[in-house]
Amino acid sequence: MTDPDLxxxxxxxxxxxxxxxxxxxxxxxxxFDKYLFEADPALLARVARQMEELLPDGTELLGGLEMGGIPIATVLSARTGLPALFVRKEAKTYGTCKLAEGPDVSGRRITLVEDVITTGGAVRDATRSLREYGAMVDHVVCAIDRSPEGENPLADVGLDVRPVLTKAMLDEARG
Known part of the structure; x- marks a missing residue:
């Protein structure tokens, strides 16, 4: 069910x-201050509701990227019952020295969760790192894809980008 006013x-x-x-x-x-919608519980819930429909079949873990993807992944996890994983920009150098906090990723199908994608740099880095740990990463769902219309900024790492909104949709909504 599409939210026409989102x-x-x-x-x-x-x-x-x-x-x-x-x-x-x-x-x-x-x-564009993306944290303003993530800090608004009503807007965040609406984004997560739309994002839920974009999740590919077979998703085992929701990988929220530091920092903006974490609140979305948390709400999405609560809605779907899928476990969340919190993916750091780089592995900790202390304690458990983990790249991703949560369940083990080896052999698991992870759908990455991000707030805004423009060039996809953080998603690309996370994808490569998680794959090195044995994860299967083929999809990213995002609240907003600000990359040029019709282009997949993550094609080079074989990711399917599934946005709730695009830059064109935001521009059109503005009028």
Whole structure:
């Protein structure tokens, strides 16, 4: 069941105007603060409800990526009953020295969960690392895919990207 107002509501909540320095060093008059929808329980629940429909059959674990994918994976886990896994940007250097907190990943089919994908760098790194640990990773579900329309930024690592919303949908909702 599609939520027809989700793009409009997320855009209204998360698109900020002002002067912002982006990761690239460029200065922009607009910024999309994804944490504003993740910190809003009603919006987060709506995203998770839509994302649930995108999960591929055979998913055994939901791999929430640090940091934005973790709250979504947690809500999605509660909705589906699938165990969550919390994937770090790099393995800890102390204690258990784990890359992923939660169940063992070896031989398990993991669907990655991310908030926003633009170039897919963090997802690409997580995919490669989890595969080194023996996980089967073929899909990523995300709240928002901001990559260019019709392009799969993660084709090089064989991932199917399944977004709830795209940049075009957010732009259209804005009017």
């Amino acid at each position: 793009a409009r509501d997320i855009d209204a909540r998360c698109r900020l105007t002002g002067e912002f320095t982006l990761r690239s060093g460029q200065v922009s008059s607009e910024y």
